[in-house]
Amino acid sequence: MLYLPYMLKYLINLLYPALCQACGKKSESPEENICKDCLKKIKKRLPPFCTKCGKQLRGDPELQLECSDCKNDEIYFDRAFSVCYYSGTLKDLIHNFKYKKISSLIKEFSDLTLGFIRQYDICKDIDLVLPVPMHRRRLIKREINTSHVMARDAAKRLGIRYDPGILKKHKYTPPQSSLKRHDRIKNIRGSFCIKKAKAPALYNKNILIIDDLFTTGSTVNECARILKEAGCGNIDVITLARGDSAR
Ligand SMILES: [Zn+2]
Ligand SMILES: [Zn+2]
Structure with a gap:
């Protein structure tokens, strides 16, 4: 049977x-x-990566360096990693997932993300997996928050608690894709909050934020800023794709 x-x-x-x-x-x-x-x-990213934001660096794979962006900006997360380049086949697949709602692709997206986590032995001692929340108005328009679907599936497969109700996007902001680096930071600042009732449980908790795409990192950095303010421990970020160029 x-x-x-x-x-x-x-x-x-x-x-x-x-x-x-x-x-x-x-x-x-x-x-x-x-x-x-x-x-x-699908082109997987290979080290060396910036030891903070995970940006593609050139040279010896063992290189341990921070990129110039991380030296100049205030970075609140501890480490960020991106699995693949945002180009070709994967770019089309992420687009289909988001706009054509082909949600079955979550299996392959999680396979790639979890494969990367295991390969590099990263994102350890995580207490809680969080998504990057979407403003209600945008969610109604898009119908799907890719970060939520990815984080929920990966957390389930990793056996780690997932809570989409901790972070909230309370301020509607123009899409980050239309803005330059400096304007992205200004645009997103103060647009997230933490649900008051959930805040005490965050103290010293190690967090993993999962999202589909890392561009300048200003969105996840803003999430990390308020999570650190709430007393969270380590904050790691992993995204399926990043648009920096191949080595
Ligand atoms: Zn960096
Ligand atoms: Zn095919």
Whole structure:
């Protein structure tokens, strides 16, 4: 009896084969949203990374340096990492996830993120996983908060507590994508808050924030700023993609 749902899935897949969400070819299994060839095309980032924001650096993979952005800006998170380059196949897939609501892609997105965490043995001793919240007005328009879906799935697979009700975006701000670095920092400042009832439980807690994309990091940095103000311990950030250039 246990085999029935499994067999049923395969029979359905024979009649109505699942298609690769990147190239449209038939998938080998109903669980596969991206075919093996397209998965290979997703470019993973390789060290050296900035020891603070995770920006791509050049040189020896063992290099331990902070980038110039981190030296000039006030950074509140402890470490940020990005798994892949925001280009080609992955850029299209993130777009499809967000705007075409192909939420099944969460499996591959989590596989990539968790694979990176394990490969580099990072984001350890985490007490709590948080998403970057979206303002209610934007959520109604978009219908999906990619960060929420990614953080919830990764937390479940990591076996760590997830709470989407701690951080709140209480101030509506223009999209960060339309702004330059300095304006992004100004735009986002003071736009998040922490739910009062949840604040005491945050003391000394190590947090992992999960998001889809890291551009300048000003959004996660603002989340980290108020979490540190509330007494949180270590704050790590991991994003699926980052738009810096390949080595
Ligand atoms: Zn494909
Ligand atoms: Zn940096």
